[in-house]
Amino acid sequence: MFFVLSKVIYFLITPSNFLIFCTLAGVGLAAATRLRRTGLGLAGFGAVGLAVGGLSPLSEMVLLPLEQRFPQYPADGPAPAGIVVLGGGIESGLSEARDQVIVNEAGERPIYFADLARRFPGARLVFSGGSGFVGGGVSEADIVSRHADVLGLPRSRLILENRSRNTHENAAFSAALVKPKPGERWLLVTSAWHMPRAMGCFREAGFTVDAFPVDYGTRGWRDVTRLHGFSSDGLLQLDLAVKEWVGLIAYRLAGYTPDWLPGPEAPSEAPMPADPPAGSASR
Template sequence: MNSVFFPLSKAIYFLITPSNALIFTALAGLLLLSATRLRRTGIGLAALGTIGLAVGGLAPLSEALLLPLEQRFPAYPTDGAAPAGIIVLGGGIEAGLSEARAQVVVNDAGERPIYLADLARRFPAARLVFSGGSGFIGGGIAEADIVSRQADAIGVPRTRLILENRSRNTHENADFSAALVLPKPGERWLLVTSAWHMPRAVGCFRQAGFTVDAFPVDYRTRGWGDLTRFNGFASDGLLQLDLAVKEWIGLVVYRWAGYTPDWFPAPEPTEGKASR
């Protein structure tokens, strides 16, 4: 099923990404307005697309969608007990650019590899897993391979790294990582990924039988006060809106596909006790 799921998810999301969908709507309206007699329909679609782009880009709509995701799992305490292992999910490194330029090129989720180095220093006895293949249809260099080549630049001892370079999505991150490290009952593992992605990621690891404690990074919101702030640039708001909608759709699709055990995974009571 996953062989079909991966390319299909990419194609569908391209069409329903809010910024894309609103642009297509506005263009369809202009086409109807100029080339057909459906003037009222054309005006309505053009107006809908244009207003949608303005609201989605400037209003705090993206913050309203991101905040429940980012607030779902609390930050890991600074005095938390030493874990047996740490798993960092890919997504923070531009693998193609890094390969072309022979150096580490990070994106908006660059905190993921940054905290890989930080946690490696803080917990010198912990096993270090980086899980990230190529997220492109047709393949490409795996993100884990870039981490292997550039471990010194990132600040991670190469000899400590356990690399999982086959996964193309979060479901595969969890399954392949579990099969690679074979966690023992009672072991404590930290999962490092973006705060807005943590609910779906934790759900996937639970479904794979891998108990993890959340270590969220890469926050896009400051808190509930962001609901009163408007964006200075529409491009920023639309970027965040696309991200938030993708993640909410991902939660629904992953639950439907059986990749997560819950619609909106939350911390388990034992996780909260262990973190205190």
């Protein structure tokens, strides 16, 4: 129920959809009813909102707090016991229809999966991604399995989780599948803007992971001074950012994450040395 409801709500509140609905409803009210002023006001709100959301740096202002939440993983970081990559970067339906790997804006996820597999030959490799559609369909994990050679992934090391439909299920099903041991270091690869919610879900599932953010949509805070050359770019980014913020709120209310905006955990402090026994001489 949560999965279906989330899809319906997101369709309705997506900024570009919502502003278009406002514009059309306003035009309809102004043309077909006596509420002409109300209709024109609503249509104007929708039109101005589309222009501001598409051309201004509003989308960067909304997206940057998510992308900057977790630092990039250091190039000389220690070798992990395993790597978990979340689905979302492969168009599974198109890939099946065309019998080749077709990626979308989050295509960096499978790209870095192959790179990390090469860099850490001893790490276990987990790809977590179901169909993401109501009623099923081919999963992203199935596409990865079929085209592992194209992606540069070693088939003998792949562990595929193909049932998950959202981030909560990514974490829960991956944890149940690999059963990570206490003290093991695992990397979690997903889009930088998606990392806070993903890290929260994995923490709630009892799966300790280190963030490996990829697929950045911004260059940094300097982007808040830039305008978009195409309104479609700004609206696409704004839709993505608002969806993620709404997802964070919904997941916290559902108990899927432990915090409203999960962030890096503070390093545990080293235990203080015990006081020497009374009467002992210090050296």
